Amino acid sequence: MxxxxxxxxxxxxxxxxxxxxxxxxxxxxxxxxxxxxxxxxxxxxxxxxxxxxxxxxxxxxxxxxxxxxxxxxxxxxxxxxxxxxxxxxxxxxxxxxxxxxxxxxxxxxxxxxxxxxxxxxxxxxxxxxxxxxxxxxxxxxxxxxxxxxxxxxxxxxxxxxxxxxxxxxxxxxxxxxxxxxxxxxxxPSLFTFNIKDARIKELPGVAAQVTVKVKDTKLTSTGPLLITHWGMSGPAILKLSAWGARILHDKNYQFTIFINWLNDADKEDIEKKLKELKQEHAKKSVSKKSPFELTNRLWESLVLTSGIETETKWADLSKIQLQNLANQLTNGTFQVNGKSTFKxxxxxxxxxxxxxxxxxxxxxxxxxxxxxxxxxxxxxxxxxxxxxxxxxxxxxxxxxxx
The missing domain is CATH 3.50.50.60 (FAD/NAD(P)-binding domain)
Incomplete structure (x- = not known):
């Protein structure tokens, strides 16, 4: 019928x-x-x-x-x-x-x-x-x-x-x-990035306002990023996954990203700012308190990655350490290895x-x-x-x- x-x-x-x-x-x-x-x-x-x-x-x-x-x-x-x-x-x-x-x-x-x-x-x-x-x-x-x-x-x-x-x-x-x-x-579109990296391993739940770029592409995105147990999520990452759906699929979800943790701050400006902080906070320890709009935990992780030990005072920072820190803050390199579905x-x-x-x-x-x-x-x-x-x-x- x-x-x-x-x-x-x-x-x-x-x-x-x-x-x-x-x-x-x-x-x-x-x-x-x-x-x-x-x-x-x-x-x-x-x-x-x-x-x-x-x-x-x-x-x-x-x-x-x-x-x-x-x-x-x-x-x-x-x-x-x-x-x-x-x-x-x-x-x-x-x-x-x-x-x-x-x-x-x-x-x-x-x-x-x-x-x-x-x-x-x-x-x-x-x-x-x-x-x-x-x-x-x-x-x-x-x-x-x-x-x-x-x-x-x-x-x-x-x-x-x-x-x-x-x-x-x-x-x-x-x-x-x-x-x-x-x-x-x-x-797939709208997915999160799987990243195993010592810098973020202990930081699930930490968020920051960032700019993310995918190496060797024109893909770039600005917005909140959330560190998760398996890597990175949040609007900045999801936007990148949507605009890059085809490109990232072709890369088999293996690629490198650059993260500017200070949104779009310029590396040279940050180096200058760090030199000022070196004068102003000479006797304070570098890793204890974030001078930027970053959580203290994320700041501490980036400081340690720059080869600066926990008790190091601002006054004792070498030129190389300052440059390393400016680089970690404005151009951190992370390896993405796979994706996860977003909710x-x-x-x-x-x-x-x-x-x-x-x-x-x-x-x-x-x-x-x-x-x-x-x-x-x-x-x-x-x-x-x-x-x-x-x-x-x-x-x-x-x-x-x-």
Whole structure:
């Protein structure tokens, strides 16, 4: 038996639900179904942002917002002019969910619980009569006489329009290649660096405002860095991993980084400052108190690495020791050996080639009545609510068009 719908959406995640709700709100006559392969829907929403769901980011200017997308910057400019973070806030407010802005610009439900977002979506789909069908893993897709036929392991579905919102699902990408679509091969994005180094071994939990560069590349990033049990994390590292997703994958995650622990301070200026400190604090021991905006523990570690012993007084520092210390502070070299996934933020760089999508409608340029929403396309962002914003925007544009 075939089940007939006007529109089938494959993927019961953020993009799938948002698209479905917006379609039926604009045209209640349409019969819409969401097919989800798992037993539960909206799983990624549930665990995102540490279970609080980082809905979007307080960046309200489309031309600024696109700068957070290593892949998709150019293509998203038009879409963001149609539906941006401000529109997201308004949409959720209309649906009974109030959002709040945190100090770093990330936006969460006031309830601090991702369940609020899930309940909002489930309530809306129920109210609008959208069929949410779980345990429906798509096995094959056909297109015949302007009708899409979708086969799962238990059912057959027919629909005039097919929307794929399956995120980074290799099986679906493979099916799309049969329809002539090119898939940019997926590589991980948003990961932390594995570093075994005596300088940071005893310092998990210590943070600093830094500039990080990857040797022999143009990759550079500024922001907070967090030392962890396995190496380094924090926004500065995650940004680097997103912008460098392909480059670092090609290096097999073995590379060298340079860290300026004093943000972007110049080595010569720091040397000068250290000479002044040598005069001012002549009788004090160097390692005891950090004269910069660094924790004392990190400072002490860098002092010891520079060949300066624990009890050494400022007055006794040699020229070489001063230079070594300036170098450790502004240009520390660390060897990265592998990566670790960042919390549950499993983001993939890769997906449907952006040249094959009409970003005014989110429709495939190669197949009529085939649409894409969310992360199935080769768009991804750094952490902070931007990946969700791409899901909302693509879903909204798609719904408007349909």
């Amino acid at each position: 075939n089940q007939n719908f006007d529109i089938i959406i494959v993927g019961g995640g953020a993009a799938g639900f948002f698209t479905a709700i917006n379609i039926v709100e604009k045209n209640p006559k349409l019969k819409v179904a969401i097919l989800e392969r798992g037993t539960e829907v909206l799983n990624k929403v549930r665990i995102s942002g540490g279970g609080r769901c980082n809905v979007t980011h307080a960046c309200f200017e489309p031309n600024e917002l696109v700068k957070f997308y290593p892949r998709g910057e150019k293509e998203l400019r038009g879409p963001f002019h149609q539906f941006c973070s401000g529109d997201t806030i308004e949409w959720f407010e209309k649906h009974g969910v109030e959002l709040k802005i945190e100090a770093d610009g990330r936006m969460f439900p006031v309830s601090n619980s991702s369940q609020t977002i899930i309940d909002c979506f489930l309530k809306a789909t129920q109210k609008l009569g959208i069929a949410v069908l779980t345990g429906q893993s798509v096995q094959s897709i056909f297109n015949k006489e302007n009708t899409w036929k979708i086969e799962t392991q238990t059912e057959n579905y027919l629909a005039e329009k097919l929307i794929l919102a399956t995120g980074s699902n290799p099986k679906v990408w493979e099916m799309l290649q049969n329809f002539g679509h090119a898939v940019v091969s997926p590589v 549950e933020e499993f983001v993939t760089a890769g997906g449907i080639d952006l040249k094959e999508i009409n970003f005014k409608t989110m429709e495939s340029k190669l197949n009529e009545n085939l649409y894409f929403a969310g992360e199935i396309v080769n768009i991804d962002a750094i952490t902070g609510g931007f990946n969700f914003q791409n899901a909302w925007t693509s879903g909204f544009i798609l719904a408007n068009n349909i």
